[in-house]
Amino acid sequence: MDNHEVTMEKIVSLCKRRGFVFQSSEIYGGQSGAWDYGPLGIELKKNIQNAWWKEMTQMHDNIVGLDAAILMHPRVWEASGHVANFSDPLVDCKQCKMRYRADNMDQEALASKKCPACGGELTEPRAFNLMFKTHIGPAEDTASVVYLRPETAQGIYVNYKNIIQSNRMKIPFGIAQVGKAFRNEIVTKNFIFRTCEFEQMEMQFFVKPGEDEKWFEYWRGQRWEFYKKYGVCMDKMRWYHHEKLAHYAKDAYDIEYEFPMGFSELEGIHNRTDYDLSRHTEYSGKDMQYIDQDNGADKYIPFIIETSAGLTRNVLMFLCDAYEEQNIAGDGAAEDYRTVLHFHPSIAPVTVAVLPLMKKDGLAELAREIQNELKEDFVTDYDQSGAIGKRYRRQDEVGTPFCITVDYDSKEDGSVTLRFRDSMEQVRIHRSEIAARIREEIKSYKRT
Ligand code: GAP
Numbered sequence: 001m002d003n004h005e006v007t008m009e010k011i012v013s014l015c016k017r018r019g020f021v022f023q024s025s026e027i028y029g030g031q032s033g034a035w036d037y038g039p040l041g042i043e044l045k046k047n048i049q050n051a052w053w054k055e056m057t058q059m060h061d062n063i064v065g066l067d068a069a070i071l072m073h074p075r076v077w078e079a080s081g082h083v084a085n086f087s088d089p090l091v092d093c094k095q096c097k098m099r100y101r102a103d104n105m106d107q108e109a110l111a112s113k114k115c116p117a118c119g120g121e122l123t124e125p126r127a128f129n130l131m132f133k134t135h136i137g138p139a140e141d142t143a144s145v146v147y148l149r150p151e152t153a154q155g156i157y158v159n160y161k162n163i164i165q166s167n168r169m170k171i172p173f174g175i176a177q178v179g180k181a182f183r184n185e186i187v188t189k190n191f192i193f194r195t196c197e198f199e200q201m202e203m204q205f206f207v208k209p210g211e212d213e214k215w216f217e218y219w220r221g222q223r224w225e226f227y228k229k230y231g232v233c234m235d236k237m238r239w240y241h242h243e244k245l246a247h248y249a250k251d252a253y254d255i256e257y258e259f260p261m262g263f264s265e266l267e268g269i270h271n272r273t274d275y276d277l278s279r280h281t282e283y284s285g286k287d288m289q290y291i292d293q294d295n296g297a298d299k300y301i302p303f304i305i306e307t308s309a310g311l312t313r314n315v316l317m318f319l320c321d322a323y324e325e326q327n328i329a330g331d332g333a334a335e336d337y338r339t340v341l342h343f344h345p346s347i348a349p350v351t352v353a354v355l356p357l358m359k360k361d362g363l364a365e366l367a368r369e370i371q372n373e374l375k376e377d378f379v380t381d382y383d384q385s386g387a388i389g390k391r392y393r394r395q396d397e398v399g400t401p402f403c404i405t406v407d408y409d410s411k412e413d414g415s416v417t418l419r420f421r422d423s424m425e426q427v428r429i430h431r432s433e434i435a436a437r438i439r440e441e442i443k444s445y446k447r448t
Contacts, residue, residue, distance in 0.1 A: 004325035004337065008260045011319055012191050014339070018398050020044065020319070020349075021192060033188040033196030040398055041315070043349035043379060045199075048314050049178050051346060052201045055226050056176040063174035063203065064167055068155025070180060071146050076154050077131065079283035080276060085247045086150060087127040088186060095120025101186055130183045132196075148182035153306060155179075156204045157276045161288065171290055171302055172215065174205040178311060190261055192316050199311035204304050206290070209274065212250075212303040216271045219305050220253060223269060227255070231344040231447040232321050238263060248275040257317045266317055267309035274301040318347060322399055328424070341399030342422055345442040350400045351378040352438060355391050357407040359384050367406040370416065370431055374404075377435050396421055401445075402438055422448055 015021040019038035024031040037045055056063050077083050089102040093115035102110055102125040109116045110125075132148040135141075149155065156175045163169055178201045185196050192198075207215045220239075228234055240263075242252040251271040256263045277288040278301055292298040322341040329336035345351060352374055356367035364384055371382050381400065383391050388405065395403055405417040410431070418437065419426045429437055 004327075006260055006320055006323045006325075008191055011260070011316070011323060014323075014397070015041065015191075015319070021315075033185060035192050035195060035312075037315075040349040044318065044343075044347065045311060045315050047347045047349070048318060049199075049201065049311055051230060052226070052309070052311075052314075053176065053178065055222075055229075056174070056203050060174065062169070062172060063176055063205075064163060064169065066156055066159055066163065066175050066177045067179065068152070068159060068177065070149050070182075071136065072149060072154060072158070074145050074147060075283050076158060076280075077147050077150075079279040080154050081247045081279070082131055082147075082150060083129070086131060087129045089125040090128045090186060091125050092123045093118060093120045094123060099186055104187070128184075128186065130185065132182045132184055149180075150183050151181055151308070152177045152179045152200045152202045153204060153308065154276070156202070157280055157304075158284075160204075160206065160277070161286075164290070170294070171292065172205060172207045172211070174203050176201075176203040178202075190259070192312050193259065193261075193264065195312065198313070200308060201311050201314075202306065202308045204272075204306050206302040206304055208292075209300055209303050212271055212273070212305060215305045216251060216269065219307050220269050223255060223267060223307050223309075230318075230347055231342070231445070232257075232317070233447075236321065237266075240265070246270070248272045257321070259316070259320055266313060267307065270306045270308065272304040272306050274303055276304060277301045318343065338393055338396055340396040340421065342447055343399040343401070344447070345401040345438075345445050348399045348401050349379065350381045350395070350398065351442075352402045352404060352434075353381040353383060353391075353395045353400045354404045354406065355382075355388060356384050357388060357405060361408070362411060363406055363408070366410060367404075370404060370406060370434070373431075374435060374438075378438065392419065392424075402441065404434060 018040060020041035022036045022038055024034035024036050057065050091100050091102050096115060096118040098115060098117050106116060113122045115122055131150050134146055135144040136146045137144045156177055160175065163175055179199065180197060181200050182197055185194055188194055188196060205215060205219060227237060236258040238256050240254040240256050245252055249270045250273045253269050254265040255267045257266045281288040288301055289299045290302050322343045324340050324342060325337050326340055327335055328338050354367045354371040356363035368382065371380050374380050383394065392403060401421045403419040405419060410416050414431050415428050416431050416434065417426050418429050
């Protein structure tokens with residue numbers, strides 16, 4: 001392997017070193033399946049979330065938002081099928097106590113009932129429910145059981161009638177939601193790819209039965225275009241069509257991304273039919289039919305097309321996709337590598353860094369003044385320590401698309417240098433033009 005290729009180890013190391021992601025409870029040896037987002041990580045995550053939210057709600061007149069509670073009535077999870085069906089088949093080694101997911105194991109090892117690690121005897125596969133169960137109130141009895149939600153979708157289904165009534169929504173329409181979800185995953189590896197606590201960005205689109213296949217195709221197209229719009233290398237994306245479907249689905253595709261460990265699921269687009277709303281009708285006793293006032297009060301249970309993306313998994317995807325170790329040595333010169341994150345400027349944690357060439361002679365004060373002017377519009381950074389080349393490299397490494405350098409001429413004529421992360425080109429502009437120029441550059445950004 002080319003030793004300048006992206007690997008998970010390099011991503012993990014950069015994330016820790018530059019404050020994107022830290023191990024949860026690190027000083028106690030870490031908590032598996034959980035990660036903390038540092039100053040740059042939270043900016044990146046928030047920007048991805050905002051891009052998705054804008055795409056769904058601002059760009060589609062017929063989609064509204066919701067923020068439902070994590071804790072829901074336990075009957076919700078009986079109705080949804082999660083209590084009965086949301087499980088992985090597990091086998092344990094009786095000798096070394098290793099635990100495996102039977103569906104992910106080498107099938108020969110499973111059939112031989114021998115542990116791949118130590119050769120010890122394996123137990124029979126048994127279903128292990130992935131929902132975290134806890135209790136609400138002082139008594140830990142069956143009446144007080146609650147689950148941490150394993151998907152955000154159910155919060156949307158149980159509110160669908162409230163939203164129709166309060167916001168006068170007419171089919172076809174959608175409800176978007178971003179929030180935490182929890183799964184007691186057995187194998188949590190590959191950094192933030194699969195964790196026990198994670199965030200989802202889900203949109204449920206309610207349609208007339210019979211129109212579901214058309215809308216399913218529409219949403220497949222929309223979700224593909226989203227990643228293209230935000231500069232993801234599309235040759236690292238592909239579709240996976242499910243043959244084995246979840247208990248609620250009529251059809252399902254995943255958008256897969258080629259992570260360092262190989263192609264893996266990034267987002268699912270599912271035709272969930274009328275399964276969820278029919279089940280909630282049955283379990284709650286409330287009528288979940290839609291009354292189509294425009295068509296002679298026609299009544300039906302809508303079909304649902306779901307787009308379900310992992311927000312935290314998207315953070316990992318955008319990091320891997322942006323990462324490059326680039327040889328920037330001039331012709332005939334020795335190798336000179338910089339690490340650069342080619343984030344789309346509207347995803348990048350910091351949009352513009354302001355750098356005074358020198359700390360002295362009033363340049364630092366002038367640079368601060370310019371930074372203050374830009375703060376209202378952009379996330380900014382200020383860095384005055386070290387040689388300017390080193391400072392550019394530091395900004396490249398965290399994906400800052402624009403740097404403004406303030407020098408002696410800036411004092412005289414108000415001009416500054418605008419430096420572009422990807423091309424490393426520099427142009428001279430007047431300080432009064434910075435904000436408008438950056439806005440224009442963000443709008444017309446194309447990844448090279
Ligand atoms: N509501 C449908 C649903 O939850 P899913 O395929 O189980 O479908 C959707 O999950 C997305 O949520 C996945 O494509 C993935 O991006 C993210 N996701 C699921 N489990 C995850 C985990 N343990 N850690 C991080 N992200 C996860």
